[in-house]
Amino acid sequence: MASVRLASLTKIFGQVTAIDNIDLEIDDREFFVLLGPTGAGKTTTLRLVAGLEKPDQGEVYLDNVSVNDVSPALRDVAFVFQYYTLYPHYTVRQNLEFPLKPKFRRLSKSEIDAKVSEVAKILHIESLLERETVNLSGGEMQRVAIGRAIVRTPKVFLMDEPLSNLDAKLREEMRRELTRLHLDLGFTFFYVTHDQIEAMTMGDRIAVLNQGKILQIGTPDKIYNSPENVFVAKFVGSPTINLLEASIETNTLVVGKKTLVCTISETQRNSLKKYSKRELILGIRPEDIEVSREKKKADSFKCTVYFTQSMGVEDILNLRIDDIVLRAVVPPKLLTGIGDTVYASINMKRSHLFDPKTNKRL
């Protein structure tokens, strides 16, 4: 097992800077998730670690040894691709044996057999060993692909959106499976995904990447509850955070033409002194809006239900106040219908404020 360190890593493709001066440290045995939208440079980062791309600048360290000039074959990392890339002309067993067969590994036939059966047992694919890979289902292919990666106990386990081709049900199952594998095997996982649920549920730490830059690194809790900037706030969390243009007037935060007026606490007031009279971005997670049928609090405001989405455990309400639309998550027992009038109040303790110029958290 090993730690991974990326130091001022840059990769340029023609005119496009795919990776822009990234610094990143992954601890030994950590489950590290790189989260970002399509085209953020996640896969490129992973390929740089694997040695499939050469960086234009910066270094990749595995266990504090620079591997910039080491070929992919000798880096001793394993890569699970988005499309499982099981060798189609081999059976499952041959696929699993393949990484063990290079001569420099010096493994005997019986050692190889033992390792293959061990991995097959871990992943519950013993019955598939003699099958052709083209006849496997998506989930089975996924297991074999993971098996091929873990069979030789690599230093780091690189995974490029391995679950994106599976259906929702299977994805959930594989999420659990991967977490279990990580706990059991204790490998260093470097996992790339665009799916924030995967990142939140599996990662020990998450790095949010956009346009080649790392915007925030932290535990899932940190990323969710104190996003460093507007992008992170918007990208993580479903339903998406409400972002409203607001300004500070004396002791209140005013949204629009006094559409919403929220009282801010003393501590918040002090830290926001220099921003008074200036435009701000107010972020509120949908679950931090409390909705009731009667006006319960003084600062509740009246709004109409614009439309609703029922999720079973909870309902997502789109509320309208003048020209502002707010998303709120409420328990289904509220039983609201479209057009109903309800009262909403914002939990200002859990609000997030951002500077509209820098998009950074205040």
Added chain:
Amino acid sequence: MAIIANRKRRIGRWVLIIVLIVITFIYLIPFMYIINTAFKPWTGIKVYPPTVIFKPSIGSFIRIFTSRTVYPPGEVPTEEEISGMKWYERIVYKETNEEVVRLGDFPRRYLNSIIICSISTLITVILGTIAAYGFSRFNVRGKDDLLFFILSTRMLPPVVVVIPVFLMFRFLGLTDTHIGLILLYIAFNVSFAVWVLKGFIDEIPTEYEEAAMVDGYTRFQVFRKIVVPQATTGIAATAVFCFIFSWNEYAFAFLLSRKIAQTVPAWLPYQMGVLGYDWGAAAAGTFIFLLPAMVFTIILRKHLVRGITFGAIRK
């Protein structure tokens, strides 16, 4: 409704089958004509209109394999001599009144064709696969120009370059040598092979190779263990086409070989004997000549069919 639709579909299928039979028949006419002529007895070959039903004879096959001479007038073999003849000598005598002198040149020419075509095909496919892989996967400097240059070697009909090639061959002492024709056919086929195989290799996702490289293999091992097995279809199809091209090639074989390295197409037209042009022997020779190309195609037909449907790759 369902019944009508069903019936329509059934009629459609029958129409299709009939159309296919007709097309196949049209395509096979020349081939059947050759077989027909090859098995005709000497007297039946030049009968007009040609007959379809006759008593078959293998006289033509014996004639293509042998050198013969006509018995001079007055030296007709006696009954005893005839009964002492070998079976093929008797057939020849009965049909054309000739005496078999020795084994003809056909087996030698046939062997030449096999040697030249299989070696040139093998080398072409090896070179083509490696070159196509290089063009497909690496940023070769001036790649487009190089590919165009390769393609441009096929832009003129081969006959146009016959004179320079002839002079070069004479200068290098390659005329009428096996190696000369092998080199020439490689030169002509490699461009085709590179282009076709590049198409096939482009279709193989690079992730397979990257996965194998991460798994601990060198680029060349990856090429051998991952790329070649997946490109088998393309390689087989290319091999068939290269083989057929060099097997059938006439102009260069005719000009650049006389005896030692002469191939069947260059030799076959010279079936002129004392008795006029021997169409029967020519047809018999052609029939035997066609067999390897047919066998080769049939052996690789699975790959050829898959080659056509290639591109339906599951991602």
